Amino acid sequence: MMSSSSYQEIAAKKDYTAENNIIYIEKLSKVFRTKAVLNEVSVTVKEGEIFGLLGPSGAGKTTLIKILTGQLSYDGEAKIMNQTCRMLGRDVYDHIGMQLDNCGIYDRLSCNDNLRLFARIHGVDRKKVAQALDFVGLSRGTDCAGKLSRGMTQRLVLARAILHSPRILFLDEPTSGLDPVTTRKIHDLLTDLKKQGVTIFLTTHNMEEAHKLCDHVALLNNGVIVEYGEPEELCRRYNRDNQITILLKDGQVQSLKNEPDNADLIAQLFASDQIESIHSSEPTLEKVFIHLTGRGLED
Ligand SMILES: Nc1ncnc2c1ncn2[C@@H]1O[C@H](COP(=O)(O)OP(=O)(O)O)[C@@H](O)[C@H]1O
Numbered sequence: 271m272m273s274s275s276s277y278q279e280i281a282a283k284k285d286y287t288a289e290n291n292i293i294y295i296e297k298l299s300k301v302f303r304t305k306a307v308l309n310e311v312s313v314t315v316k317e318g319e320i321f322g323l324l325g326p327s328g329a330g331k332t333t334l335i336k337i338l339t340g341q342l343s344y345d346g347e348a349k350i351m352n353q354t355c356r357m358l359g360r361d362v363y364d365h366i367g368m369q370l371d372n373c374g375i376y377d378r379l380s381c382n383d384n385l386r387l388f389a390r391i392h393g394v395d396r397k398k399v400a401q402a403l404d405f406v407g408l409s410r411g412t413d414c415a416g417k418l419s420r421g422m423t424q425r426l427v428l429a430r431a432i433l434h435s436p437r438i439l440f441l442d443e444p445t446s447g448l449d450p451v452t453t454r455k456i457h458d459l460l461t462d463l464k465k466q467g468v469t470i471f472l473t474t475h476n477m478e479e480a481h482k483l484c485d486h487v488a489l490l491n492n493g494v495i496v497e498y499g500e501p502e503e504l505c506r507r508y509n510r511d512n513q514i515t516i517l518l519k520d521g522q523v524q525s526l527k528n529e530p531d532n533a534d535l536i537a538q539l540f541a542s543d544q545i546e547s548i549h550s551s552e553p554t555l556e557k558v559f560i561h562l563t564g565r566g567l568e569d
Pocket residue numbers: 302305307325326327328329330331332333334
């Protein structure tokens with residue numbers, strides 16, 4: 271649960287409104303038959319930011335994206351561009367780009383034809399197809415989509431998602447299973463899109479990705495938001511086990527809490543030239559998550 275106190279904290283902010291936020295969610299719940307999958311989720315996303323929904327598999331991330339993009343019913347409030355997600359109209363859909371698992375790419379069509387088809391549906395000028403493919407670095411537009419590698423398919427899906435220059439982009443685990451080089455390329459593309467003013471709502475269970483890219487993250491566990499904030503600020507707030515590990519020249523390892531009381535000891539070790547190496551273990555979003563839920567994001 272976004273603990274009710276932090277929910278109230280957020281809700282008490284005067285800009286917690288559907289008018290001030292491009293995405294507005296308040297006490298949103300989803301039940302599949304008898305299974306509660308989202309439980310009173312409340313969160314907002316400001317125009318132009320990258321927002322990351324972090325959580326392990328089964329947390330409810332895809333369900334939330336499907337609700338926001340008008341594909342599932344729900345209880346509570348959810349709005350995009352101040353329009354309720356239950357009944358999004360064409361005027362909002364034209365501003366939304368999405369990349370979900372069921373990516374809707376036709377294997378037997380070329381990359382060009384896949385995008386041209388989508389362009390026609392959205393009334394987009396065909397010239398944009400080449401631009402979008404160029405943006406994601408797919409020069410081989412005539413290749414059959416079915417022949418692309420996983421990373422290239424991901425980039426094709428991204429090209430399709432941005433083809434109509436949306437204001438909001440929903441990305442469900444955009445880099446999951448990709449190699450580090452392709453992952454970095456996608457991160458660079460997302461950073462570029464953000465510079466152009468696009469709002470990005472992404473899900474991930476990769477907290478490094480979230481830390482690097484996101485202005486705000488919400489940590490989702492079993493359908494409940496357990497924390498929300500800026501990645502750096504969250505890490506600082508859960509700074510408890512910030513340790514300094516010192517390897518001494520004689521091979522001994524000393525672990526100390528990173529706090530002023532230990533400064534003298536560390537200074538002494540330096541002064542007597544006993545230190546081989548020194549490392550501080552910064553808190554990470556993964557550690558914050560484990561602290562809050564008792565489990566990691568990959569579990
Ligand atoms: N159509 C559905 N019917 C019943 N249960 C579902 C359905 N879709 C998802 N779920 C369940 O909802 C939970 C959250 O799923 P999901 O949103 O896909 O999580 P995530 O994307 O975080 O991995 C899971 O337990 C999943 O089994």
